[in-house]
């Protein structure tokens with residue numbers, strides 16, 4: 001199973017991203033707001049560095065003992081009337097889920113947003129069963145109507161503007177209203193309500209599974225996951241195997257880190273923790289519950305220098321600070337997981353063959369590492385990937401280009417080269433009056449001592465063009 | 474109930490980690506730093522009320538404070554401001570203690586009141602879906618995030634606070650704790666003692682919302698469009 005979204009070369013995806021002006025503006029606006037929201041919340045909470053250390057310690061301990069905690073989780077879910085299926089591959093997961101759905105003779109499935117189901121290609125697999133699958137997260141629903149893919153792990157339809165959305169609603173669902181977001185959302189609410197009420201099966205992802213009680217925690221603002229849990233009699237949860245914590249106490253810490261980092265909120269509107277099947281005489285919730293725990297390449301990271309990539313809580317902070325993502329957008333990564341975490345994780349899950357350009361989609365500025373609420377050394381892992389790719393004798397396009405003397409990332413002093421050679425605009429959010437204050441990552445140490453002159457205005461576009469020319473010979 | 478493929482799957486993970494598989498004996502360590510216990514440490518209930526009230530504004534939720542004697546009037550006002558019509562609520566001993574039946578007598582005759590009744594099964598969900606207002610008590614209330622915590626059971630379905638257009642939470646002041654840390658600790662302790670956690674625990678902070686369309690905040694998506702929290706001094 002490939003994590004690739006489309007069968008196009010990396011270069012082409014990047015070019016498409018750069019040419020999409022609306023997308024680039026939307027991305028940079030979103031990045032700015034997410035980043036500001038996170039920083040505000042971190043500041044309000046105080047001692048943010050302690051929180052990050054706690055997050056890291058919890059994730060490290062849990063992943064180090066992942067076999068123990070998954071065992072405990074499965075025992076608890078079973079005790080509460082649920083089935084647990086351990087799936088080593090995407091195919092295994094999909095065929096188990098298909099089987100459940102066929103046994104139920106289901107006509108309609110409602111889903112809440114889940115990265116792992118995107119990763120395993122569940123919707124395509126379900127299409128084979130002839131069952132109607134409805135994505136219920138507003139952004140995902142918009143994309144589903146259009147047949148498009150998410151471009152951001154938190155706001156999947158970031159690359160769509162409201163006029164495009166209005167048109168899609170009109171074409172696909174006969175919508176006659178305006179392009180006002182409230183009106184669009186009210187329309188979606190109505191449409192999706194009837195889907196919820198008719199659904200036979202619900203499918204959710206999982207933000208954090210709690211081992212001690214077999215509980216699944218879902219974090220949302222819209223309340224769609226709650227509808228998915230409440231109405232259908234059959235519920236299937238699909239979780240990446242690492243999305244687990246020992247007890248409710250760690251869940252609480254990580255949920256707080258997640259909501260602050262992901263959307264700049266202290267908590268989202270709904271944090272819902274459900275356990276197994278509904279109890280006797282309860283009306284809401286499933287009476288047939290299935291938890292599907294997916295490996296799909298994650299175990300490749302265990303015991304290696306990439307293990308910490310499994311600590312990720314999918315907050316998107318690294319994406320929201322990444323100067324490269326800012327310019328090329330989510331689709332250019334051509335992976336379910338975009339941005340720095342995508343560049344780290346995708347080759348781990350899926351091998352280098354299809355993704356050897358990804359570790360080069362980074363300026364190694366270190367902003368991602370600094371933003372990560374669980375302190376994953378993302379940019380160090382990107383360097384490691386590059387080393388491995390080169391050691392394999394597998395020189396991707398980007399590496400060849402670098403060796404030809406663009407010298408973007410090589411040589412020393414690395415920091416200064418980065419600041420002068422990387423596109424001017426990449427540093428924009430931290431540029432004030434053409435000097436850089438409080439630069440990201442390694443720049444920070446420099447700027448703490450003296451303010452650097454801002455790098456010359458070479459645009460990412462021209463950098464990319466040069467890079468392309470160099471790569472061609 | 475069954476568990477499939479567990480041994481192969483977990484044995485492989487243990488092998489990758491370079492050690493034998495563990496099914497017992499792993500003890501959760503004492504974490505080296507614990508900033509979660511420091512937040513609002515030593516604050517009294519009044520200070521927590523202030524934090525709670527401020528946060529309500531941030532989450533687009535109306536905040537009203539009253540006492541048991543005046544709850545009836547306040548509740549009638551809020552219900553009327555939402556247009557009355559139809560109300561659903563759990564079967565909860567606190568309904569009587571806080572004088573809710575009395576309050577409902579004050580409402581127009583044609584206001585539909587439904588108290589969750591498990592004997593009529595899925596009909597409860599349908600009523601909730603049509604209801605204009607859902608009302609619940611908060612079991613644990615988190616000051617920092619203006620969150621009500623609900624433990625659902627056969628007398629209290631998740632639908633009540635989810636499906637109606639408007640949501641009202643009645644919050645006894647004594648349920649107020651600093652933050653989710655305390656709620657998680659209470660639940661964790663019960664689990665340690667062998668108690669079963671509710672099949673659904675929900676932490677609700679205001680009405681439903683989304684930023685999925687051009688990052689504009691839209692209040693009211695799948696869940697309630699409006700919410701009021703009524704804090705009751707006891």
Ligand code: SF4
Nearest residue numbers: 312313315316318372
């Ligand atoms: S790697 Fe860190 S910053 Fe990036 S999504 Fe994961 S947890 Fe968030």
